[in-house]
Amino acid sequence: MQQGGGSETEVTWEDQQNINKFGRLNNRFHELEDEIKIAKETNDNLEDASNELILTDEEVVRFQIGEVFAHVPKDEVENRIEQMKEVTSQKLEKHEEEKESVLAQMSELKKILYAKFNDSINLEED
Amino acid sequence: MASSSSTSGSGSAVTERRGIPGAQFVEDVQTYLTQSGLDVGSALAFLQERLQQYKVVEMKLLAQQRDLQAKIPDIEKCLDVVATLNAKKGTGEELIADFEVSEGIYSRARIEETDSVCLWLGANVMLEYSLEEATGLLQKNLDNARASLEVLIADLQFLRDQVTITQVTIARVYNWDVHQRRIQQALATTSQD
Numbered sequence: 137m138q139q140g141g142g143s144e145t146e147v148t149w150e151d152q153q154n155i156n157k158f159g160r161l162n163n164r165f166h167e168l169e170d171e172i173k174i175a176k177e178t179n180d181n182l183e184d185a186s187n188e189l190i191l192t193d194e195e196v197v198r199f200q201i202g203e204v205f206a207h208v209p210k211d212e213v214e215n216r217i218e219q220m221k222e223v224t225s226q227k228l229e230k231h232e233e234e235k236e237s238v239l240a241q242m243s244e245l246k247k248i249l250y251a252k253f254n255d256s257i258n259l260e261e262d
Numbered sequence: 263m264a265s266s267s268s269t270s271g272s273g274s275a276v277t278e279r280r281g282i283p284g285a286q287f288v289e290d291v292q293t294y295l296t297q298s299g300l301d302v303g304s305a306l307a308f309l310q311e312r313l314q315q316y317k318v319v320e321m322k323l324l325a326q327q328r329d330l331q332a333k334i335p336d337i338e339k340c341l342d343v344v345a346t347l348n349a350k351k352g353t354g355e356e357l358i359a360d361f362e363v364s365e366g367i368y369s370r371a372r373i374e375e376t377d378s379v380c381l382w383l384g385a386n387v388m389l390e391y392s393l394e395e396a397t398g399l400l401q402k403n404l405d406n407a408r409a410s411l412e413v414l415i416a417d418l419q420f421l422r423d424q425v426t427i428t429q430v431t432i433a434r435v436y437n438w439d440v441h442q443r444r445i446q447q448a449l450a451t452t453s454q455d
Contacts, residue, residue: 147434149287155430156423163422198360202343205368207358256437 145256151249158245158259161238168235175228182221189214279420282319285312285427291438302439309432316425323418330411337404344379344400348393351375 189197189210197213198205208216246259277284288294295305350357350373357373379396380388391399 146290147430149289152287152427152430156426159422159426160419201346201359202339204343204359204361204371206346207360 145253151252154245154249155257158242158249161242161245165235165238165242168231168238172228172231172235175224175231179221179224179228182217182224186214186217186221189217280417282316282417282421282424283312285424285431287427288431288434291434295435302435305435306432309428309435313425313428313432316421316428320418320421320425323414323421327411327414327418330407330414334404334407334411337400337407340381341397341400341404344393344396347373347376347379348397351377351393 192210195210196207197210199208199213199216200206249257249259295302298305300308347357354375356375359371359373360368361371363369376393378390378392380390381396381399382388
C-alpha cells in the first residue's frame with residue numbers, strides 16, 4: 137500500500153472493508169487465472185488424446201485409471217474421453233464466468249476507493 | 263475494538279479465529295495512540311511485528327492447503343479404480359492392466375473378478391475391504407478432505423483481511439506522524455517570525 141504524503145483522509149470501517157474485499161477479490165482472480173490455465177491444458181491434452189484415438193487402429197487401448205494402465209476397448213475409451221472433455225469444458229466455463237464477475241467487482245471497488253482516496257491508495261498490479 | 267468512538271459498524275470485527283488474533287481496526291489514529299500509550303515508533307514496531315506473525319501463519323496455512331489440494335485428486339483416482347473394478351464385477355471378464363514395477367519398468371497384471379480390494383491406511387497398515395465398503399470409506403475421506411480445504415480457505419481469507427487491516431493501519435500511523443511533524447514545523451517557523 138502506497139504511503140501518502142501525510143494527508144489526513146480518514147479511513148472508516150466501511151473503507152477498510154472495501155479494501156479487504158478488493159484484496160480478497162484480487163487473490164481469487166490470480167487463483168482463477170491459474171486454474172483456467174490448468175483446465176485449458178487438460179482440455180488440450182484430451183483433444184490430442186481423442187485425435188490419437190481416431191488415428192490408431194488397435195482395438196484395445198491402454199487407458200490410465202488411477203496409477204495403472206488398464207486394457208480398455210477403443211469404444212469405451214472414446215466415451216470416457218468424451219465425458220472427461222465435457223467435465224473439463226464445464227469447469228473451464230464456470231471459471232471464466234467467475235473471473236468476469238470478479239473483474240467487474242474489482243473495477244467497481246476501484247472506482248469507489250479511488251474516488252475517496254485518490255492518490256493515497258494504489259490498487260494496480262505491481 | 264475501537265472502544266471510545268460510538269460510531270456504528272466499527273465493532274463488527276471478529277477478535278480472533280482459530281488462534282489467529284484479529285487486527286484491531288483503528289477509527290482515529292490520535293485516539294489509538296493515546297489509548298495504547300505508545301509513541302509512534304513503538305506503535306509502528308508493534309504493528310510490524312504483528313504483520314510478521316501473520317506472514318508466518320500464512321506460510322503454514324498455504325503449505326497445508328497445498329497438501330490437501332494434492333490429496334484430493336489422489337482420492338478421486340482411487341475411487342475411479344474401485345468403480346472400474348465394480349463395473350467389471352458383473353461381466354465375468356478380467357481386467358488386464360499394465361502397472362509400474364519400478365521407475366520405467368512396467369508389467370502386465372490380470373485382475374480377476376473380485377469382491378474385495380485392499381486400502382492403504384497409512385502407517386504401514388493395509389486393510390482388505392469389500393468394494394462397497396471401500397467406496398464408502400474413500401468417499402468419506404474425500405468429503406472430509408474437501409470440508410477441511412473449505413475451512414482452510416476461509417481461515418486464509420480471514421488472515422489476509424487482518425494483514426490488510428494491519429498494513430493500512432501502519433500506513434495511517436506513519437502518515438499521521440508525518441502530518442504532525444509538518445504541523446509542528448509550520449508552528450515553529452511561524453513563531454520564529
